[in-house]
Amino acid sequence: MPQYQQGYYQQGPPQQGYYQQQPQVVYVQQPQQRRDDGCCDGCCKSCCQVLCCLCCLEMLCGDCCGPDGTGGPVVVVAEKNSIAKALFEHISAGVGERHVFNSEYQFVKNYKCQLNNTTLFNKYIENNGLYNVNIDLTITAVAGHVTSFDIENAKTTYKWSQEKSDHLKLLTEAPIENKFSANDNDKHLGEKIAKNIYNLCRDADHLIICTDCDREGEYIGWEVFMSANFGYNFKKTLDCSVLNKPIGGSTKFNRGNTWRMKFSHLERNHMIDAVRNPGKLNENIINAVRCRSEIDLRSGTSFTRLLTNYYRNVSNIVENDGNSKGSFVVSYGPCQFPTLGFVVDRYDRIQAFSAEMYWSIFIQLDIFSTKLKWDRNRLFDRYVVAQIYENLYQRESEYVRIENLDSKSVLKFKPYPLTTVDLQKDCSKYFKISAKRSLNAAEYLYQQSFISYPRTETNKFAANFDFKKILDQLQENGKFKFISRTKLQPGSSNFSIPRSGQRDDGAHPPIHPIISMSDDKFNSLTHDQKQVYEYIVRRFLASCSKDAVGEQTSLTVRWGVNKNDPISLKNGELFHVSFLKVTHKNWLEYMPFCHWGATSKKVQDEIEANKELLSRMRVGDFLKMKETGMTEGKTAPPKPLTETELITLMDKNGIGTDATIADHIEKIKTRKYVVKDNKECLVPTNLGISLVHGFQDIGLDDSITKPFFRGDFESYLVDICDGKAHREVITHQVIQRYVKYYRKTSDNLTKLGAAYSRSRS
DNA sequence: GCAAGGTC
Numbered sequence: 001m002p003q004y005q006q007g008y009y010q011q012g013p014p015q016q017g018y019y020q021q022q023p024q025v026v027y028v029q030q031p032q033q034r035r036d037d038g039c040c041d042g043c044c045k046s047c048c049q050v051l052c053c054l055c056c057l058e059m060l061c062g063d064c065c066g067p068d069g070t071g072g073p074v075v076v077v078a079e080k081n082s083i084a085k086a087l088f089e090h091i092s093a094g095v096g097e098r099h100v101f102n103s104e105y106q107f108v109k110n111y112k113c114q115l116n117n118t119t120l121f122n123k124y125i126e127n128n129g130l131y132n133v134n135i136d137l138t139i140t141a142v143a144g145h146v147t148s149f150d151i152e153n154a155k156t157t158y159k160w161s162q163e164k165s166d167h168l169k170l171l172t173e174a175p176i177e178n179k180f181s182a183n184d185n186d187k188h189l190g191e192k193i194a195k196n197i198y199n200l201c202r203d204a205d206h207l208i209i210c211t212d213c214d215r216e217g218e219y220i221g222w223e224v225f226m227s228a229n230f231g232y233n234f235k236k237t238l239d240c241s242v243l244n245k246p247i248g249g250s251t252k253f254n255r256g257n258t259w260r261m262k263f264s265h266l267e268r269n270h271m272i273d274a275v276r277n278p279g280k281l282n283e284n285i286i287n288a289v290r291c292r293s294e295i296d297l298r299s300g301t302s303f304t305r306l307l308t309n310y311y312r313n314v315s316n317i318v319e320n321d322g323n324s325k326g327s328f329v330v331s332y333g334p335c336q337f338p339t340l341g342f343v344v345d346r347y348d349r350i351q352a353f354s355a356e357m358y359w360s361i362f363i364q365l366d367i368f369s370t371k372l373k374w375d376r377n378r379l380f381d382r383y384v385v386a387q388i389y390e391n392l393y394q395r396e397s398e399y400v401r402i403e404n405l406d407s408k409s410v411l412k413f414k415p416y417p418l419t420t421v422d423l424q425k426d427c428s429k430y431f432k433i434s435a436k437r438s439l440n441a442a443e444y445l446y447q448q449s450f451i452s453y454p455r456t457e458t459n460k461f462a463a464n465f466d467f468k469k470i471l472d473q474l475q476e477n478g479k480f481k482f483i484s485r486t487k488l489q490p491g492s493s494n495f496s497i498p499r500s501g502q503r504d505d506g507a508h509p510p511i512h513p514i515i516s517m518s519d520d521k522f523n524s525l526t527h528d529q530k531q532v533y534e535y536i537v538r539r540f541l542a543s544c545s546k547d548a549v550g551e552q553t554s555l556t557v558r559w560g561v562n563k564n565d566p567i568s569l570k571n572g573e574l575f576h577v578s579f580l581k582v583t584h585k586n587w588l589e590y591m592p593f594c595h596w597g598a599t600s601k602k603v604q605d606e607i608e609a610n611k612e613l614l615s616r617m618r619v620g621d622f623l624k625m626k627e628t629g630m631t632e633g634k635t636a637p638p639k640p641l642t643e644t645e646l647i648t649l650m651d652k653n654g655i656g657t658d659a660t661i662a663d664h665i666e667k668i669k670t671r672k673y674v675v676k677d678n679k680e681c682l683v684p685t686n687l688g689i690s691l692v693h694g695f696q697d698i699g700l701d702d703s704i705t706k707p708f709f710r711g712d713f714e715s716y717l718v719d720i721c722d723g724k725a726h727r728e729v730i731t732h733q734v735i736q737r738y739v740k741y742y743r744k745t746s747d748n749l750t751k752l753g754a755a756y757s758r759s760r761s
Numbered sequence: 762g763c764a765a766g767g768t769c
């Protein structure tokens with residue numbers, strides 16, 4: 001335990017100006033006995049809850065606590081620059097000197113400062129205690145993955161021009177290399193980032209991994225760890241088997257001084273808490289990502305080459321679909337194909353549809369213009385309907401008897417807390433913003449700290465979630481003043497705790513606003529950003545509001561009974577109608593673009609005009625009819641798939657992630673498997689149809705173009721994460737399945753060609 | 762020229 005050092009403490013605040021506009025400072029004249037956690041009881045918010053250090057959280061007041069020495073430098077690495085920056089601003093608020101340096105990669109910066117007397121790292125004492133010390137802190141970032149996998153010797157040994165039997169080796173034996181990431185703007189992106197981390201970490205005692213709290217984030221954390229240890233040699237060092245070897249003496253960073261902080265949004269106190277209470281990298285999760293990457297690469301490359309080489313030789317296909325031969329690729333991907341499958345499945349159902357005629361009967365009463373529907377809805381035999389109609393009319397042409405009339409209170413439940421997929425679907429539905437665009441806007445809002453992490457599957461808030469804090473924050477926002485008027489607050493009559501959905505990704509809360517936004521800031525946003533931010537705020541308010549309440553009036557009448565003939569009472573046909581009047585909009589106030597099938601104003605007025613009459617009516621009374629008639633119609637085919645429906649299907653079937661669903665849809669468009677029709681619906685091309693039908697003929701549709709295989713695979717990955725299965729075993733099993741599929745496809749390629757010819761005829 | 766997953 002560090003010893004208390006007499007004489008260190010000074011009078012007054014350590015840094016003038018730092019305590020401005022803060023609550024009354026409480027100084028302790030005499031240092032007191034330290035507690036077990038190293039605090040002297042009486043100074044800092046971080047340890048004692050006394051206000052003198054409220055403003056900084058990290059720095060001790062200088063009155064009673066002092067440093068035990070200087071710790072070695074600490075390096076924090078985030079998944080993206082914006083998070084590094086946000087964290088730096090949180091931690092270094094009020095620190096005298098702060099420096100920002102460029103890294104070699106243009107989108108990553110290094111943020112440096114010195115923290116004096118900090119308690120922030122008090123829990124990092126397992127190996128090398130940092131306890132009330134002065135720390136050189138550097139925060140930097142990666143930009144997503146540092147490396148990616150590819151086939152080694154793809155241009156020499158494993159060429160496109162090989163025999164199809166040789167492409168099988170891509171599945172089974174081709175070595176996989178770990179390359180530094182590159183993009184169009186920078187071919188050396190990954191290398192620069194690894195080098196930056198390595199250089200910063202040379203003198204560091206502790207490495208803190210601050211990547212996103214999900215499966216890929218864990219793997220990126222591993223890439224950071226390897227960069228810190230090996231720098232640019234990382235590429236050669238990393239074959240991922242290193243994971244299974246003990247990391248110890250030979251590497252600078254190991255389990256003892258490498259930390260994983262977990263956070264789910266960028267709010268200050270939450271992030272500070274995450275730094276204070278770090279965990280460790282989870283090797284199981286890293287292995288699961290490694291497994292997915294390898295299988296996606298091997299299956300993707302082998303099948304893409306097999307298909308591309310075959311289709312190029314099918315007569316006319318290149319010309320017919322407007323491709324140039326050089327760029328014509330028929331790619332297979334374990335997410336692309338099921339996505340295409342959904343589109344073709346709908347197309348097939350439309351093709352198989354044949355319309356049928358149906359007939360029905362309606363009546364209209366004197367007192368309102370809404371027509372009453374026949375209880376039998378419709379029949380597909382004109383003669384039968386005509387007979388029934390005729391009988392009714394002959395028996396009674398003027399009156400119907402009331403069989404049921406009641407009025408009851410009904411609810412429309414408020415929406416669940418917001419997930420990414422719901423955000424994408426709703427923005428598409430209500431504001432015509434595509435999935436890709438709404439995600440981009442949400443990402444910006446997140447990086448600006450206005451909303452929580454935008455990629456989440458969770459639709460329930462934590463039990464201790466502080467709704468009041470956020471509602472208070474929003475109330476300051478000029479743009480959403482309506483909140484102030486209605487005073488939606490815990491304890492107020494219109495507040496109720498949000499509903500809890502069934503999904504929880506364990507990493508992120510539902511999407512919600514974090515802080516308020518000034519009018520100026522709001523006005524500076526793009527159209528998409530405004531819509532998405534406003535939607536997120538409104539949805540949050542709606543989820544904190546109460547269910548909507550309506551009054552539903554239902555009326556059922558019988559036509560074909562005679563007022564003066566009691567024996568006829570069981571005869572005739574039933575007709576019904578119901579009206580809805582919304583009495584308490586509640587959450588609907590916040591989401592005015594949501595409609596609850598309320599009866600039209602015109603009909604409500606008619607009912608209002610006949611209110612007195614209606615209130616007197618009882619079962620058994622008779623009402624006068626104004627009009628009756630027989631109608632005919634045709635059953636309609638299903639409509640082509642909309643993007644919103646496709647997102648729903650992909651989400652439900654686990655195809656892609658929140659962040660990639662929109663990308664897969666784009667991919668099957670660029671491959672010309674599908675096109676959009678004039679109503680923005682997705683329809684398959686001949687090429688797309690031939691792939692799905694061809695694999696059906698080969699007998700692999702369940703595994704290739706349907707989502708089941710990907711779903712199975714996902715559950716294997718969960719087993720790896722949970723430590724119930726080994727990466728090597730799962731990889732081998734799945735690859736063996738693909739080998740079988742490959743052989744079968746390879747032997748039956750002509751079935752794809754036949755399906756293509758068929759689709760054109 | 763091939764995947765899916767990150768991010769810019």
